[in-house]
Amino acid sequence: MSEIFFTTEEEFNIFLGETEHYRSLQDKVIRLLAPDPGRLILELGSGVGATAIALAKCYRDSHIIGVENRREVIKIAEERRRGEGLKNLEFVELDMERIADFLREKELRPDAAVFVYSFHHIQDPIERKKQLARDLFSLMNSGGKVIVGEGIVPVPGGHKEYYSRVLEQERERPERVYLTIFWEEYLRALEGGMSHKKALEVARVMAKRAKKLERLAGIKLAKREGEYPLTLSELEEVWKDAGFKILVSERVNTIGEAIVTGIKP
Numbered sequence: 125m126s127e128i129f130f131t132t133e134e135e136f137n138i139f140l141g142e143t144e145h146y147r148s149l150q151d152k153v154i155r156l157l158a159p160d161p162g163r164l165i166l167e168l169g170s171g172v173g174a175t176a177i178a179l180a181k182c183y184r185d186s187h188i189i190g191v192e193n194r195r196e197v198i199k200i201a202e203e204r205r206r207g208e209g210l211k212n213l214e215f216v217e218l219d220m221e222r223i224a225d226f227l228r229e230k231e232l233r234p235d236a237a238v239f240v241y242s243f244h245h246i247q248d249p250i251e252r253k254k255q256l257a258r259d260l261f262s263l264m265n266s267g268g269k270v271i272v273g274e275g276i277v278p279v280p281g282g283h284k285e286y287y288s289r290v291l292e293q294e295r296e297r298p299e300r301v302y303l304t305i306f307w308e309e310y311l312r313a314l315e316g317g318m319s320h321k322k323a324l325e326v327a328r329v330m331a332k333r334a335k336k337l338e339r340l341a342g343i344k345l346a347k348r349e350g351e352y353p354l355t356l357s358e359l360e361e362v363w364k365d366a367g368f369k370i371l372v373s374e375r376v377n378t379i380g381e382a383i384v385t386g387i388k389p
């Protein structure tokens with residue numbers, strides 16, 4: 125059972141990374157690497173390590189490198205890795221836009237590059253995302269896969285005039301998150317031996333907090349504060365332009381998330 129009251133936002137993010145909502149996208153991304161994930165998998169923007177840890181557990185014969193630019197977050201991810209006893213996973217403190225320098229210096233050629241809710245952190249103009257895609261293409265082994273799972277926007281650029289439309293699209297999301305987390309946490313608490321009364325209390329606190337964060341995230345996304353999401357066709361274009369053959373480019377749910385996968389021929 126997770127702690128009921130988290131002291132930092134990062135700790136709470138660990139909890140979010142374990143919820144059904146987050147996991148459903150993560151699970152698809154991980155399964156898309158099967159049956160042959162290759163020897164070296166990069167997870168770019170690895171945060172507190174939820175996806176990197178899941179990858180390391182699923183693909184024991186692969187080595188996973190989680191790339192993250194915030195030291196305090198890496199500390200948490202590293203503690204979790206140690207707690208899980210995973211030897212095929214490491215975290216590096218690095219701006220993902222500098223991945224090419226890192227790979228060249230270490231003489232590494234990845235077989236897969238995975239982004240889970242992180243590609244939109246690369247700032248505009250879109251050329252910066254295209255540069256990263258080209259760098260990965262040039263340094264990956266042939267047959268290497270790229271998998272991007274994240275939120276998309278309905279229309280490109282000129283975001284302000286479409287503000288209300290995006291908000292409309294996001295309107296139901298906080299409520300969905302409330303329900304997902306309530307049930308996830310309630311059942312987990314009961315399974316952990318907690319009384320019904322206490323489990324109910326815990327689940328409601330967690331679900332309320334998640335709903336609040338989700339609402340804030342939605343508003344941030346609509347205003348594009350610190351986030352630079354693309355439309356699905358822009359996202360596909362970024363990887364296609366770099367030389368990847370697109371395997372799938374599809375929405376995964378009705379709340380505005382999608383997955384794009386490509387392979388280096």
Ligand SMILES: C[S@@+](CC[C@H](N)C(=O)[O-])C[C@H]1O[C@@H](n2cnc3c(N)ncnc32)[C@H](O)[C@@H]1O
Pocket residue numbers: 141150168169170171172173174175176191192193194197218219220221239240241242245246
């Ligand atoms: C929503 S979290 C994704 C978490 C992780 N991918 C997972 O699924 O568990 C996005 C992460 O990307 C990181 N990030 C943002 N810009 C970055 C950059 N330029 N280089 C490396 N990491 C970055 C943020 O610090 C944040 O921890």
